[in-house]
Amino acid sequence: MFTHTPLRLTTLAIIAAGSLAYAFAAGFYGLEILAEIAILAILVIALDLVAGFGGMVSLCHGALLGVGAYAFTVAANEAGLTALPAMILAVALTSALAFPIGAVCARSTGIYFIMATLAFGQMAYSFVFQSPLFGGDDGLSGAPRPDLSVVGIDLTDSRAFAVYAILLVALAYLVAAATLRSGLGRSLVGLHHNEKRLRALGLTVWRAKATAFAISGALAGLAGCLAAQHTQFISPGLLSWTVSGEALVVVILGGLGTLVGPLLGAILFVVLKHEISAITPYWHAIVGLILIAVVMSRAPGVFGFIEARWTARTRKPQGKEATADA
Amino acid sequence: MTTDLGFWVLQTLNALQLSMLLFLLSVGLTVIFGLMHFVNLAHGSLYAFGAYVAATLAGTLGYWGGFLLAPVAVAALGAVLYYTLIRSQRRAGPMAQVLVTFGLIFVAVDATRLVWGDLPIGIAIPAVLDGQVALLGVQYPVYRLFIIALGLSVLGILTLILTRTQIGAMIRAGVDNDQMAACLGINVERMFFLVFVVGCALAGLAGAVAAPVLSVTPDMGLQILIPTLIVIVIGGLGSLKGAVAGSLIFGFVQTFGAVLLPTLSSVLIYALLAAVLVTRPQGLLPAKG
Numbered sequence: 001m002f003t004h005t006p007l008r009l010t011t012l013a014i015i016a017a018g019s020l021a022y023a024f025a026a027g028f029y030g031l032e033i034l035a036e037i038a039i040l041a042i043l044v045i046a047l048d049l050v051a052g053f054g055g056m057v058s059l060c061h062g063a064l065l066g067v068g069a070y071a072f073t074v075a076a077n078e079a080g081l082t083a084l085p086a087m088i089l090a091v092a093l094t095s096a097l098a099f100p101i102g103a104v105c106a107r108s109t110g111i112y113f114i115m116a117t118l119a120f121g122q123m124a125y126s127f128v129f130q131s132p133l134f135g136g137d138d139g140l141s142g143a144p145r146p147d148l149s150v151v152g153i154d155l156t157d158s159r160a161f162a163v164y165a166i167l168l169v170a171l172a173y174l175v176a177a178a179t180l181r182s183g184l185g186r187s188l189v190g191l192h193h194n195e196k197r198l199r200a201l202g203l204t205v206w207r208a209k210a211t212a213f214a215i216s217g218a219l220a221g222l223a224g225c226l227a228a229q230h231t232q233f234i235s236p237g238l239l240s241w242t243v244s245g246e247a248l249v250v251v252i253l254g255g256l257g258t259l260v261g262p263l264l265g266a267i268l269f270v271v272l273k274h275e276i277s278a279i280t281p282y283w284h285a286i287v288g289l290i291l292i293a294v295v296m297s298r299a300p301g302v303f304g305f306i307e308a309r310w311t312a313r314t315r316k317p318q319g320k321e322a323t324a325d326a
Numbered sequence: 327m328t329t330d331l332g333f334w335v336l337q338t339l340n341a342l343q344l345s346m347l348l349f350l351l352s353v354g355l356t357v358i359f360g361l362m363h364f365v366n367l368a369h370g371s372l373y374a375f376g377a378y379v380a381a382t383l384a385g386t387l388g389y390w391g392g393f394l395l396a397p398v399a400v401a402a403l404g405a406v407l408y409y410t411l412i413r414s415q416r417r418a419g420p421m422a423q424v425l426v427t428f429g430l431i432f433v434a435v436d437a438t439r440l441v442w443g444d445l446p447i448g449i450a451i452p453a454v455l456d457g458q459v460a461l462l463g464v465q466y467p468v469y470r471l472f473i474i475a476l477g478l479s480v481l482g483i484l485t486l487i488l489t490r491t492q493i494g495a496m497i498r499a500g501v502d503n504d505q506m507a508a509c510l511g512i513n514v515e516r517m518f519f520l521v522f523v524v525g526c527a528l529a530g531l532a533g534a535v536a537a538p539v540l541s542v543t544p545d546m547g548l549q550i551l552i553p554t555l556i557v558i559v560i561g562g563l564g565s566l567k568g569a570v571a572g573s574l575i576f577g578f579v580q581t582f583g584a585v586l587l588p589t590l591s592s593v594l595i596y597a598l599l600a601a602v603l604v605t606r607p608q609g610l611l612p613a614k615g
Binding site for chain 1: 552
């Protein structure tokens with residue numbers, strides 16, 4: 001079950017304070033990176049909600065992000081909505097799409113679940129890729145940023161946009177945490193541990209899974225809106241299954257099922273990506289090697305590692321010591 | 327157009343050719359899964375490696391040198407992978423397997439870029455198989471007929487091995503219940519290794535035969551992966567019959583969809599996949615029961 005331990009709260013406070021301070025101190029390049037981190041952070045929070053707590057390892061979250069981005073752009077450009085209603089519409093639509101996907105996939109577990117989500121993600125990808133309404137391979141441009149001039153904020157400024165992105169991450173985190181602490185979240189964790197028992201207790205398993213998937217989908221859609229507003233250009237590549245795979249990598253490297261860990265993972269991943277790709281064009285290989293090393297060593301990710309060390313130090317030392325190298 | 331017999335013959339042959347290529351890839355992946363419960367997302371990368379080896383050797387040893395040595399090279403790589411990564415991850419659960427092999431894809435794509443560069447490599451069709459032949463009123467490239475024939479012969483050989491030989495009976499026993507098979511004195515570990523390496527060799531073979539018809543690029547492994555996964559999910563993970571059925575369904579839906587319903591073609595196969603997942607989550611012809 002999800003609880004806010006002192007360590008988690010401290011880490012959250014440090015991340016929040018650090019990113020806000022950075023948002024006010026950084027130059028243009030730093031702000032772009034910050035926005036990129038925020039988009040990935042929302043996506044991995046969404047993924048950790050279902051994968052880390054519900055055991056539903058999804059390979060369609062990239063596609064859900066893409067659906068959110070496309071829905072937002074089309075609603076704003078074609079239907080003439082302003083940014084805020086378009087965002088709400090896009091998030092609602094992504095969520096409404098995630099619910100049936102979750103309901104169908106809820107019947108399968110393990111590798112079948114992964115394959116089923118992959119199939120739905122690819123379906124969305126090829127639909128967007130082929131449909132003339134969505135510009136096909138060329139993508140769409142011109143997604144607007146919300147107009148907050150009423151309160152004197154200009155989001156075309158990259159500093160204001162970075163702060164806005166951080167606030168959206170905070171919102172996504174609060175939604176995920178609230179979900180996990182609700183009855184639904186407790187059922188979800190229970191399902192992960194023992195589905196038969198929860199079924200025997202009278203829970204409608206598919207509905208709980210699908211609802212959690214819909215909430216996660218809404219968050220992924222929010223990440224998509226932010227992605228569309230950030231670059232103001234979207235292409236079918238956003239829906240590619242490798243985006244989902246990368247999100248899963250970030251969740252694992254950060255610490256599956258901790259909600260705080262994936263946030264750290266997103267920061268590390270984007271920063272490392274920019275640092276390594278400045279040195280070598282083969283940064284994917286390095287990420288791949290790190291990933292293989294982490295999974296093979298069974299290390300619980302960066303935050304999981306810190307958490308294990310922390311509890312070992314604060315509580316009485318127990319027989320087993322975690323000796324995993326992250 | 328659609329009333330012309332030649333059109334149907336041509337498209338049927340195209341569909342068969344695609345099906346057989348996918349069959350070569352998916353049969354290894356699906357039998358490995360059935361036996362070891364291991365999902366190897368890097369299977370497509372093995373195929374790409376096979377294509378690169380074939381393309382490189384074609385320059386010095388000619389097409390047939392590459393054709394024969396590519397499966398051997400890929401099998402050797404598979405053996406290394408088996409002992410370094412696969413064996414220890416066999417009981418680690420699907421998520422760890424997906425992640426490790428996803429990491430492998432990253433490494434493989436960049437390794438091929440590093441060694442062979444980003445530009446596509448093409449190799450020539452061997453002289454024996456070059457040209458076209460008249461068949462039921464249409465002109466059809468000989469090389470594509472060769473792919474169909476190769477796929478059918480591999481299917482025939484595998485069927486014979488699995489149904490008529492002792493090793494085939496052992497593999498079937500392992501798919502059914504590997505612990506019971508081990509109790510009956512079958513060296514399950516050695517069988518796993520053998521099946522994995524043969525699966526890799528078939529992926530390499532698929533890469534070698536695909537090299538002359540498709541351009542050899544670093545991301546060809548990623549591109550073929552999704553169709554291969556669709557094939558084994560539709561057919562049912564772990565079963566040879568499923569791989570055959572899945573390959574044929576994919577090949578025909580994809581080929582005829584592209585010419586008859588061009589706007590819907592790529593969504594069509596995913597819709598079919600979704601329908602299979604909703605009605606028969608274990609696939610059409612699952613390995614068990």
